[in-house]
Each structure stands twice: as C-alpha cells, then as structure tokens.
Amino acid sequence: MQPVEQLFALQRMDTRLAVLRRSLEVLDPGQSLEALLEQVRAAEQVTAAQLKETQTRLRDLELSLSGTAEKARKIEQELYSGRVGNPKELTAMQEDVAALGRQRQRIEDEMLALMEDTERLAQELGTLEAQRGARERELEDHLTQYRAHTRALEDELAALQVKRDTLAAEITPDVLKRYERLRERKDGLAVAQVLGDGICEGCHVKIPDRLYADLQETDALRTCEECGRILYAPRR
Numbered sequence: 001m002q003p004v005e006q007l008f009a010l011q012r013m014d015t016r017l018a019v020l021r022r023s024l025e026v027l028d029p030g031q032s033l034e035a036l037l038e039q040v041r042a043a044e045q046v047t048a049a050q051l052k053e054t055q056t057r058l059r060d061l062e063l064s065l066s067g068t069a070e071k072a073r074k075i076e077q078e079l080y081s082g083r084v085g086n087p088k089e090l091t092a093m094q095e096d097v098a099a100l101g102r103q104r105q106r107i108e109d110e111m112l113a114l115m116e117d118t119e120r121l122a123q124e125l126g127t128l129e130a131q132r133g134a135r136e137r138e139l140e141d142h143l144t145q146y147r148a149h150t151r152a153l154e155d156e157l158a159a160l161q162v163k164r165d166t167l168a169a170e171i172t173p174d175v176l177k178r179y180e181r182l183r184e185r186k187d188g189l190a191v192a193q194v195l196g197d198g199i200c201e202g203c204h205v206k207i208p209d210r211l212y213a214d215l216q217e218t219d220a221l222r223t224c225e226e227c228g229r230i231l232y233a234p235r236r
C-alpha cells in the first residue's frame with residue numbers, strides 16, 4: 001500500500017470509530033421511561049394510601065354504628081320495661097334515643113360516601129397498577145434493546161480499534177503525526193478523497209487539473225490548496 005492509501009484507510013477507520021463512539025454516547029439508557037414509571041408508581045402509592053385510610057375509617061364507623069345501636073337498644077329496653085315512672089326521666093330517655101338515631105343517620109351517611117370513595121379509589125388503583133405493569137414492560141423491553149445495541153457497538157468498536165492500531169503501527173511516525181495533527185484541526189477529516197469531478201471531499205472545491213494529474217503519478221503526499229487536507233485519489 002502507498003502511504004496515502006494507508007492514510008486513507010486509517011481515515012476511514014477513524015471516521016467509523018468516531019461514528020461508533022457518538023452512537024454509544026447518544027444511546028438512551030431509558031431515563032425518560034424510568035421517570036414515567038416513577039410517576040405512575042408515586043401515584044399508585046398515594047392512591048393505595050388513600051384507599052387504606054378510607055377503609056380504616058369505614059371500619060371505625062362500623063364499630064361506632066353498632067355501639068350507637070347498642071346504646072339505643074339498651075335505653076329502649078329500659079324505656080319499655082316500665083321500671084321508669086318519672087315523666088322527666090322518660091322524656092330525657094326518649095330524647096337520648098332520638099339523639100342516638102340522628103347520630104346513627106350521620107354515621108350511615110358518612111359510611112355511604114366512604115363506600116363510594118372506596119369503590120372509586122379501588123378502581124383508580126387498578127388502573128394505575130395496570131399502567132405501572134405496562135410501563136415496567138416498556139422499560140424492560142427498552143433496556144433489553146439498549147443493552148444489545150451497546151454490546152454490538154462496543155464489539156465493533158473494539159475490533160475496529162485493533163485493526164486501526166495495527167495499521168497505524170505500519171505508518172511512518174512522522175506521517176502519522178502529521179495525519180493526527182491535521183485530523184485535530186480539520187474536524188476529524190485529515191485525508192480527503194478526490195470525488196468524481198475532481199472535487200475535494202473535505203471542502204467541496206474543485207482541485208486544479210495539474211494537481212489531479214500529479215496525484216495519479218506521485219507517491220508523495222499532496223494537499224488540497226483550499227482546505228489543506230491530504231488528498232487521496234484512487235489510481236485509474
């Protein structure tokens with residue numbers, strides 16, 4: 001291989017390596033999906049806590065409802081037993097029974113509202129659980145793909161890096177240094193191919209015919225007068 005052919009091959013490998021590194025950088029490790037999953041999880045926790053609270057309150061109310069009923073029953077028993085003859089006392093007892101009845105009504109009203117809440121919250125929780133499951137599967141699928149892509153890119157990168165280093169070791173150190181410096185200054189492209197109509201691949205300016213002819217004959221490295229890149233033209 002001519003030095004310029006070696007440099008051109010090296011350039012192609014370096015360009016591909018840069019593409020591979022960039023592809024690895026921009027692979028999405030699923031952060032946005034993870035954030036969405038966290039949102040659903042948080043909502044699910046809030047709803048589950050609300051449901052638990054509502055159910056606890058319902059149980060408390062059931063207890064106080066039976067307590068109230070028991071109290072009223074005892075007073076009524078006393079009332080109808082005939083043991084109390086004092087009209088004032090009787091009136092007081094009847095008022096107590098009426099008050100307990102009102103209390104019972106309030107408890108039952110609250111229980112009814114809470115039962116509706118329980119039903120609604122249980123339904124919401126079910127929806128959120130299904131959403132979380134879907135999000136988890138989505139994230140899992142994404143991560144499987146992400147890991148496969150990462151591995152493929154890393155494998156190609158490692159294999160190409162070995163080839164690249166082997167080729168670089170065959171190139172004269174001075175030439176290699178010149179190539180590396182140019183690559184740094186020229187946006188990663190040190191060697192530009194001369195395209196069909198004598199156009200420099202690097203700057204897209206047409207190179208002089210004389211230079212194009214020289215490239216076909218000389219082994220020396222020639223550069224584009226416009227952009228300074230090393231020119232490579234396949235021999236005809």
Ligand SMILES: [Zn+2]
Binds near residue numbers: 204228
């Ligand atoms: Zn150029």
